[in-house]
Amino acid sequence: MSKRIPYKNIKYYTFAENRDFILESGTAFGSITVAYETFGTLNEDKSNAILIFHALTGDSHVTSSYDDDNSTPGWWDSLVGRGKEVDTNKYFVICANLFGGCMGSSGPSSINPLTNKPYGSSFPFISVNDMVNVQKRLIDYLGIEQLQCVIGGSLGGMATISMMTNYPDIARSFIIIASAYKTSSQIMAFYEVGRNAILADPYYQNGDYYGKEYQPERGLGIARMVAHITYLSNKGMENKFGRMIQENVINEQLTYNRFGPMFAIESYLRHQSTKFIARFDANSYLYLTKAMDMYDLTQGGKKTLSSEFSKVNKKVLIISFTSDWHFTQADSWEMAKELASLGKDVSYINIESSYGHDSFLLPCKIQEGAIKNFLKNVGVYNETA
Amino acid sequence: MSKRIPYKNIKYYTFAENRDFILESGTAFGSITVAYETFGTLNEDKSNAILIFHALTGDSHVTSSYDDDNSTPGWWDSLVGRGKEVDTNKYFVICANLFGGCMGSSGPSSINPLTNKPYGSSFPFISVNDMVNVQKRLIDYLGIEQLQCVIGGSLGGMATISMMTNYPDIARSFIIIASAYKTSSQIMAFYEVGRNAILADPYYQNGDYYGKEYQPERGLGIARMVAHITYLSNKGMENKFGRMIQENVINEQLTYNRFGPMFAIESYLRHQSTKFIARFDANSYLYLTKAMDMYDLTQGGKKTLSSEFSKVNKKVLIISFTSDWHFTQADSWEMAKELASLGKDVSYINIESSYGHDSFLLPCKIQEGAIKNFLKNVGVYNETA
Numbered sequence: 001m002s003k004r005i006p007y008k009n010i011k012y013y014t015f016a017e018n019r020d021f022i023l024e025s026g027t028a029f030g031s032i033t034v035a036y037e038t039f040g041t042l043n044e045d046k047s048n049a050i051l052i053f054h055a056l057t058g059d060s061h062v063t064s065s066y067d068d069d070n071s072t073p074g075w076w077d078s079l080v081g082r083g084k085e086v087d088t089n090k091y092f093v094i095c096a097n098l099f100g101g102c103m104g105s106s107g108p109s110s111i112n113p114l115t116n117k118p119y120g121s122s123f124p125f126i127s128v129n130d131m132v133n134v135q136k137r138l139i140d141y142l143g144i145e146q147l148q149c150v151i152g153g154s155l156g157g158m159a160t161i162s163m164m165t166n167y168p169d170i171a172r173s174f175i176i177i178a179s180a181y182k183t184s185s186q187i188m189a190f191y192e193v194g195r196n197a198i199l200a201d202p203y204y205q206n207g208d209y210y211g212k213e214y215q216p217e218r219g220l221g222i223a224r225m226v227a228h229i230t231y232l233s234n235k236g237m238e239n240k241f242g243r244m245i246q247e248n249v250i251n252e253q254l255t256y257n258r259f260g261p262m263f264a265i266e267s268y269l270r271h272q273s274t275k276f277i278a279r280f281d282a283n284s285y286l287y288l289t290k291a292m293d294m295y296d297l298t299q300g301g302k303k304t305l306s307s308e309f310s311k312v313n314k315k316v317l318i319i320s321f322t323s324d325w326h327f328t329q330a331d332s333w334e335m336a337k338e339l340a341s342l343g344k345d346v347s348y349i350n351i352e353s354s355y356g357h358d359s360f361l362l363p364c365k366i367q368e369g370a371i372k373n374f375l376k377n378v379g380v381y382n383e384t385a
Numbered sequence: 386m387s388k389r390i391p392y393k394n395i396k397y398y399t400f401a402e403n404r405d406f407i408l409e410s411g412t413a414f415g416s417i418t419v420a421y422e423t424f425g426t427l428n429e430d431k432s433n434a435i436l437i438f439h440a441l442t443g444d445s446h447v448t449s450s451y452d453d454d455n456s457t458p459g460w461w462d463s464l465v466g467r468g469k470e471v472d473t474n475k476y477f478v479i480c481a482n483l484f485g486g487c488m489g490s491s492g493p494s495s496i497n498p499l500t501n502k503p504y505g506s507s508f509p510f511i512s513v514n515d516m517v518n519v520q521k522r523l524i525d526y527l528g529i530e531q532l533q534c535v536i537g538g539s540l541g542g543m544a545t546i547s548m549m550t551n552y553p554d555i556a557r558s559f560i561i562i563a564s565a566y567k568t569s570s571q572i573m574a575f576y577e578v579g580r581n582a583i584l585a586d587p588y589y590q591n592g593d594y595y596g597k598e599y600q601p602e603r604g605l606g607i608a609r610m611v612a613h614i615t616y617l618s619n620k621g622m623e624n625k626f627g628r629m630i631q632e633n634v635i636n637e638q639l640t641y642n643r644f645g646p647m648f649a650i651e652s653y654l655r656h657q658s659t660k661f662i663a664r665f666d667a668n669s670y671l672y673l674t675k676a677m678d679m680y681d682l683t684q685g686g687k688k689t690l691s692s693e694f695s696k697v698n699k700k701v702l703i704i705s706f707t708s709d710w711h712f713t714q715a716d717s718w719e720m721a722k723e724l725a726s727l728g729k730d731v732s733y734i735n736i737e738s739s740y741g742h743d744s745f746l747l748p749c750k751i752q753e754g755a756i757k758n759f760l761k762n763v764g765v766y767n768e769t770a
Binding site for chain 2 (some may be wrong): 152182183184185186188189190192193195196197201202218221222225226229232234237240241242245263265266269270273293296298325356378
């Protein structure tokens with residue numbers, strides 16, 4: 001019931017066939033399948049591997065460098081690939097679909113091997129730590145003792161924080177981009193609106209809509225629209241759309257087509273929503289956003305940022321963007337400051353940009369240069385050596 | 386089909402029975418009913434009247450000072466009433482439900498006298514200028530040549546701007562609060578999400594849901610949730626809710642009740658949504674938000690702020706709030722600056738507040754004092770006279 005996965009080089013690793021994977025909630029679960037792609041060649045001593053976590057709605061296809069015809073763009077083509085700043089001619093890049101997702105890895109739309117039906121509402125609640133524990137199993141399976149780097153933006157940044165604090169020696173370096181160790185009340189509220197739009201859709205059918213005539217597409221579309229606004233910035237939207245009228249709406253229609261697309265921003269959001277519905281699963285959206293909202297490195301104050309970050313013993317790069325109001329520069333600065341005050345080897349870059357949270361996914365010379373330079377100064381690929 | 390109006394002192398004025406009210410779109414429409422309340426006594430020379438425009442979801446009940454038992458709070462009780470800063474012992478306050486609304490004035494849920502059925506989808510598109518022209522007719526009907534002041538916040542502020550530029554002599558002063566002469570792309574986008582949530586609700590039935598078994602309540606609820614977030618500020622939400630867990634959700638439920646209310650902010654939004662559904666009409670929400678998004682004093686650049694504001698010849702007070710990101714302090718400042726550069730008698734106050742756009746509706750000594758003082762120095766009620 002998963003959406004068709006268009007990536008021909010995708011691989012699958014399945015484990016915990018005996019239902020012996022213990023989730024953070026205490027529930028035992030299995031089997032678990034991880035859909036992943038690798039790019040480049042793992043060197044002999046397995047020291048050149050980089051793990052990249054995708055964000056909320058991403059997948060394993062981080063680069064199209066290895067596609068025959070480049071027909072399926074990679075979501076981070078600007079940064080990752082042959083000859084790119086994260087150069088797959090040098091590094092062995094691993095990117096896996098997040099546990100709970102809908103692009104090949106086990107998630108609510110996967111077939112439950114015990115029933116031969118999609119999990120739907122029977123899929124258990126999962127956490128960011130669960131997602132990370134699953135990818136740790138993948139790294140073990142690939143026989144990699146220590147990664148060159150773990151990189152992630154947004155939810156992928158949270159996963160990187162989880163990896164860095166739960167498995168501090170898993171990599172020689174960590175890059176956390178446009179992220180935070182917990183979600184703000186405001187952003188949580190917007191995701192809650194999105195979840196409510198899905199839950200309110202009559203075709204949601206308590207999550208067991210797979211194979212039914214109707215799917216909760218409208219609710220999912222609304223959820224995407226509201227989230228998408230939080231990925232842009234006020235200034236960016238003003239620059240790109242302002243109050244521009246959509247060209248194909250002629251004046252005469254303004255009166256009659258009164259709730260149809262009219263302003264360019266309205267048309268754009270509907271377009272984004274339509275594209276998203278075609279590629280994403282409503283249940284995965286519920287599970288992944290809830291896991292993101294729930295993530296809190298300090299566990300609601302039971303622990304402190306200081307106690308958690310004191311576990312870190314490798315190089316860290318933190319990147320934020322000035323106009324990002326989803327995970328703000330203040331969120332990144334708080335982490336960088338804490339790591340620095342603990343005497344950790346942390347670098348922090350706050351990049352001027354009007355593209356909001358989306359900035360980290362867009363071509364950005366400063367980000368690309370910073371990451372390339374950071375990687376050069378970590379471990380095995382020091383070019384001066 | 387209107388929701389029950391609980392205000393016993395509400396009055397109705399009906400005009401344009403011959404369908405001769407020309408909307409800004411060119412369409413002739415009628416009849417039109419305005420539901421309004423008045424508070425205090427109109428003096429002999431009819432010089433002490435103040436017109437207050439409500440915001441998007443408000444109504445005529447601006448104060449409960451005249452209720453027998455205060456059972457129905459007024460939406461601006463902190464500012465308006467007997468002995469309040471807008472003192473109804475001195476002023477004759479008029480507040481009418483906006484044209485297109487659902488609290489007594491003509492709107493999509495009203496009965497079309499020609500068919501004896503609710504208008505629904507046959508209600509014409511209306512603009513902010515239309516809303517203002519309707520209230521101008523009410524002022525004429527009440528025999529008032531010149532008001533002491535016109536006051537409005539948010540959409541009511543836009544109506545005040547429309548009144549001030551289309552009828553510059555209708556009042557001796559104008560107070561524009563937490564408003565703008567046009568909506569930003571970002572805020573428009575959030576309202577577009579809300580409208581889409583209503584339009585996507587299967588029970589919307591193309592707007593003709595009155596008297597049907599199901600109403601588009603879920604869509605309307607989603608629309609309210611997303612808008613409500615824009616009425617608060619990030620900091621205000623962090624202070625009030627943060628990542629607080631709702632008290633009645635016990636730990637055991639966290640796993641099972643995974644998409645139910647969990648964080649306090651989630652529970653709060655659902656509560657706001659439920660309250661709103663009980664009092665508001667989905668079609669009115671579509672019409673009024675679209676009119677707000679469409680309002681642009683410069684008509685998309687066909688006119689300039691300068692040319693429009695050059696018509697102003699009375700005292701103006703503009704108030705904004707530092708944490709308001711719906712209509713920002715920059716929006717207010719742009720207007721104040723333009724009026725000042727044109728040599729107009731304008732005062733501008735930017736009030737420090739963490740309550741976001743909602744600030745203007747909350748008790749606020751600075752706002753109340755500024756308005757009282759401003760009114761004192763305009764016309765007939767100079768206390769030193």
